[in-house]
Amino acid sequence: MIDVKDKNIIEIKKYIEETKGMEHSESYLIAVLHKVQGLFGYLDREIMDIVAEDMNIPTAHIWGVATFYHYFNLEPIGKHVVSVCMGTACYVKGGDKVLNALETELGVDVGETTEDGLFTLQEARCLGACGIAPVIMIDDKIYGDLDSKKAVDVINQYRKVAK
Amino acid sequence: MSEMITIFINDKEYQVEKGLTIMQAADKHGYHIPRLCYHPKLSIEGACRVCIVEVEGMKTYAASCAYPISEGMKIKTNTQALRSVRRDIVELILDNHPLDCHTCERDGNCELQRLAADMGIRTRHFEGEKKHYEKDISSESVIRDPSKCILCGRCVRMCTEVQKVSNLSQAHRGFKTVVMPAYNMDMKDSVCTACGQCINVCPTASFLERNYTDVVFKQLNNPDVIKVAQFAPSVRAAIGEAFDLEPGHNMEGQLVAALRKLGFDYVFDTQFSADVTIMEESSEFLDRVQNGGKLPMITSCSSAWMKCLEQFYPDLIDNVSTCKSPMSMQGALTKSYWAEKKGIDPKKVYSVAVMCCTAKKFEADRPELLVDGLKGVDNVITTREIAWMIKSAGIDFINIEPEKPDNPIGMSSGAGVIFGTTGGVMEAAIRTAYELYTGQTLVDIELDSIRGLKGIKEATLDLDGTEIRVAVAHGLGNAHDLLDIVRKDPTRYHFIEIMGCPGGCVGGGGQPYAQANSIPLDEDTLMKRAECLYDIDRKKTIRRSHDNPDVQKLYKEFLQRPLSKISHKYLHTHYKAKLPKGIIPDNLNF
Numbered sequence A: 001m002i003d004v005k006d007k008n009i010i011e012i013k014k015y016i017e018e019t020k021g022m023e024h025s026e027s028y029l030i031a032v033l034h035k036v037q038g039l040f041g042y043l044d045r046e047i048m049d050i051v052a053e054d055m056n057i058p059t060a061h062i063w064g065v066a067t068f069y070h071y072f073n074l075e076p077i078g079k080h081v082v083s084v085c086m087g088t089a090c091y092v093k094g095g096d097k098v099l100n101a102l103e104t105e106l107g108v109d110v111g112e113t114t115e116d117g118l119f120t121l122q123e124a125r126c127l128g129a130c131g132i133a134p135v136i137m138i139d140d141k142i143y144g145d146l147d148s149k150k151a152v153d154v155i156n157q158y159r160k161v162a163k
Numbered sequence B: 001m002s003e004m005i006t007i008f009i010n011d012k013e014y015q016v017e018k019g020l021t022i023m024q025a026a027d028k029h030g031y032h033i034p035r036l037c038y039h040p041k042l043s044i045e046g047a048c049r050v051c052i053v054e055v056e057g058m059k060t061y062a063a064s065c066a067y068p069i070s071e072g073m074k075i076k077t078n079t080q081a082l083r084s085v086r087r088d089i090v091e092l093i094l095d096n097h098p099l100d101c102h103t104c105e106r107d108g109n110c111e112l113q114r115l116a117a118d119m120g121i122r123t124r125h126f127e128g129e130k131k132h133y134e135k136d137i138s139s140e141s142v143i144r145d146p147s148k149c150i151l152c153g154r155c156v157r158m159c160t161e162v163q164k165v166s167n168l169s170q171a172h173r174g175f176k177t178v179v180m181p182a183y184n185m186d187m188k189d190s191v192c193t194a195c196g197q198c199i200n201v202c203p204t205a206s207f208l209e210r211n212y213t214d215v216v217f218k219q220l221n222n223p224d225v226i227k228v229a230q231f232a233p234s235v236r237a238a239i240g241e242a243f244d245l246e247p248g249h250n251m252e253g254q255l256v257a258a259l260r261k262l263g264f265d266y267v268f269d270t271q272f273s274a275d276v277t278i279m280e281e282s283s284e285f286l287d288r289v290q291n292g293g294k295l296p297m298i299t300s301c302s303s304a305w306m307k308c309l310e311q312f313y314p315d316l317i318d319n320v321s322t323c324k325s326p327m328s329m330q331g332a333l334t335k336s337y338w339a340e341k342k343g344i345d346p347k348k349v350y351s352v353a354v355m356c357c358t359a360k361k362f363e364a365d366r367p368e369l370l371v372d373g374l375k376g377v378d379n380v381i382t383t384r385e386i387a388w389m390i391k392s393a394g395i396d397f398i399n400i401e402p403e404k405p406d407n408p409i410g411m412s413s414g415a416g417v418i419f420g421t422t423g424g425v426m427e428a429a430i431r432t433a434y435e436l437y438t439g440q441t442l443v444d445i446e447l448d449s450i451r452g453l454k455g456i457k458e459a460t461l462d463l464d465g466t467e468i469r470v471a472v473a474h475g476l477g478n479a480h481d482l483l484d485i486v487r488k489d490p491t492r493y494h495f496i497e498i499m500g501c502p503g504g505c506v507g508g509g510g511q512p513y514a515q516a517n518s519i520p521l522d523e524d525t526l527m528k529r530a531e532c533l534y535d536i537d538r539k540k541t542i543r544r545s546h547d548n549p550d551v552q553k554l555y556k557e558f559l560q561r562p563l564s565k566i567s568h569k570y571l572h573t574h575y576k577a578k579l580p581k582g583i584i585p586d587n588l589n590f
Helices: A004-020 A025-040 A045-055 A059-068 A088-092 A095-106 A148-162 B022-028 B080-095 B111-118 B154-162 B197-201 B213-220 B233-243 B252-262 B270-290 B303-312 B314-319 B326-342 B359-364 B383-392 B414-420 B424-438 B476-488 B523-539 B549-559 B565-571
Strands: A080-085 A119-124 A136-138 A141-143 B004-009 B012-017 B052-055 B074-076 B142-144 B169-171 B178-180 B207-209 B226-231 B266-269 B349-355 B379-382 B456-463 B466-474 B495-499
Touching (some): A004 A025, A004 A045, A025 A045, A025 A059, A045 A059, A059 B169, A080 A095, A088 A095, A095 A119, A095 A148, A136 A148, B004 B022, B012 B022, B022 B052, B052 B080, B080 B111, B154 B476, B197 B207, B213 B379, B213 B383, B226 B252, B226 B326, B233 B252, B233 B270, B233 B383, B233 B414, B233 B523, B252 B383, B266 B270, B270 B326, B270 B414, B270 B424, B303 B314, B303 B359, B303 B476, B314 B476, B326 B359, B326 B549, B326 B565, B349 B359, B349 B383, B359 B379, B379 B383, B414 B424, B414 B523, B424 B456, B424 B466, B424 B495, B456 B476, B466 B476, B476 B495
Parallel strands (some): A080 A119, B004 B074, B226 B266, B226 B349
Antiparallel strands (some): A080 A136, B004 B012, B052 B074, B169 B178, B456 B466
8 A cells, every 4th residue: 555655756756757858857946846845735855855866956955945935844834824914904904913812822933833733823925805904814715804812713613623 | 369359447458358257357457356256166156246346338336257348348446436335245244244353263364354454444334133053063074154154155166066066055045044055954964075175165264174273282282192193295285385385385394393393202104104005006906907806996095085985976885995095094004013013002192194184084083994993093183273283382384494204104105295186196006006017117107197187187008918097087076077987888997096176185175275365276276286296206216105115114014915914904994875865966057
C-alpha cells in the first residue's frame, strides 16, 4: 500500500520530469515549489532535497528562493489557515483588535501554528471585502463584520466540527 | 585588434576597447573608481553601488562595474555630488555594521575600513536599527558571522561560480537577508568543503578561520610537552606579504627561526613528508598501472578536495589515492619514527602544523587519520595566524637570522617544494614514477605543460613505451569540470592531480589577506608565490623525492619499502561517502 507522502513525491518527480523538456527548464523552480506546497501544505526539507537532486539545483539556492517569497511556508501549517485582514479598511474598523484576540485565544503569534495543529494564524493585506470590514478568512471562507468576541466564536465553530 | 572607441573621463579624451565596462576603461587609464562588491574573477553583482559614476545624459548614476562604455560617452568619476553620494552609501553600509573595529580580527586589513577612510568618513550621520545574529562556530575550519556581513555577495559567488560547491546563498529578503547554507544548517553539517575561499574574498570579518592562536600560545608555555611544528611549502612563499613584503619572497629560514623563537622545540618541514608522499603515491600509481588497479588515480593531498570527494563524488572514492596528505604523514611520522628515535613518549608531543589552508584544520580532526588512537597533528594554524603570532610576540621577522629545519624529518628535495602550487604534485610524482618504472633518470624534469594558472592542464608521457595521460585541475570548480570529463570518459586519463584552491596551496584559504594595493586571489600574486617555489626547486641539488637521503633512511630504518604494511598503518587511509550530498548544477543560470 503506497502512502499519501510517497504518492505526492511521485507526482512532484513526474512534474519535474515534464519541465525538463521545456525551454529554460531550470527556471521552473518556483513552479515546482508551488506544487510541493500545494501537495504538502509547506516546503518540507526532505522534499526540497528531492527537488534539488532531481532538478540538479544546489539546495542552498532552493533555500534562498524558498525564504525570499513570503508565500512559501517553511513549517507545517495547521488544518485551517486563519488570515486576519490588516488592510486599511479592516484596520480602522478594529482589525488589530481582532488579531490580538485571536493571538490570545489560539496562544500563538502571527506565522505560528497551534499545538493541536488545527490553526495557523496569518496576517493578510486586503482581502477585497472592505464593505464588511473587519474580516478574517479561514481557508477560503470569509467572515465579516467581526469584533473580538465574534471572531473567537467563529474559531469555536471550527473547534466543534473538529471534535 | 578589437575596435577602439572614444570616451571622455573627467573631460579627458581616451581611446578604449569597445565592450569594456566603465570601470575597466577607467582602470586602464589610471582612475581607480572606489568599489566593494566587484571582483574580476566573479560575476557582476552590482549590489553595493559604491562604484557609481556620472554619465552625461543619464538621469541617474551608473554602476561602473556593470555599465558598458559607448562611443562619445562622457564620464565623471569624482564630482562633488558623486563624492557625497558615495560617502552616504558607504555610511549606510557602516550603519548596519558593528562598531567594533578595534576588537575585530580584520582590523587593519578590512576592505570596508579602508573604503571608509578613502571616502573620508569622519562623522556618522545615520543611526538606525542594526542586525544581530549568532555566530556559527560549528565548523573546525570556517567561522560565519552574519552580523559583520554587508551582503556584497562575494562569498556566495566564490562558493558557487569559482568553487562550484554552492554551499552559500542569500536567504530571506530586505533587511533580514542573511548569507547562509541551505536550511540555515550549521557549516559543520553543510556541504562546505572548508576551503576557506569565502574568507579570502570577504571584505570584512563575516567569514574567518577558526582561530587556534590562543591554544597554541598556551601550549608553548606548557613545560610538560615537547613542542613540535611543521610548515607547508606555500607558507614560506606567502607569509612575507603579511609583513608588507612584495609577494614571492622565500621566507623559509625566517619562518624556522621565528617558530623556534616562539618556543617550538623542533621545527620540521612538511616538504619532507611531501617527498614521502611521492614515494608512496608514485608506487601506488605504478602498482595500479601494472596490476590493473582503479584508474585514473586521483591525488589525495588537498583536504578541501577530500571533503568535496566524500559529498560530491562518492562514486570516485576508489579512484583516489589512499595516501594521507603530507601534513598528516608528517604528524604520524613525528609521533612514531621520530619520537621513537628520540626516546620521547609520543603522548607528550604537541604537534602543530602551520598551513596555507583552513581545510587542514578539519583534516587534523578526522577520525580516519588516528594511529593507535593518537592524532598526528594536534592543532593547525594558518599562514595568517602564524603571522599574527609572530607579530604579537614581538619577533622581528624580516631581519631575523634565517635557520634550517630540524632533521631527520626536515630535509626535502625540490620535488617536495613544488607541492605548494598547482601541477607541483604531479610533476614531483612523475620525476619519481618515471625512474621507478623505467629504471632510468628523467632528465628534463620541468614540466611546463602542467605549470601555470590554466584551469585544466594536460600532458602525455612516455614511460618506456607506455603512454601515460595526466591532467591537473586547481580550484574545485575546475576540478568539477575535469571530473565531469572523467565520469563520461573514464579511460581518458591515468593520473589526475586536484588541488581545492585557485592556484593550488599558494592560493589557500589561510594565506595572508590581499595587500592594500591588491585584490584577493590576484593572479599576479599567485604566480609570484608559485615562482618562488619553482625557484627554490631549481636551486636545490636534490630535486627528486627518491634521492632525498633522509627519505631513503626513513625507509631503511622504519618503513621498509613504499606500500609496506608499516607504511599502510601510518601513511594511508580510506574515505567514505558522506551526507548531505553535494549538487553541481549543469549551469549557473538559475
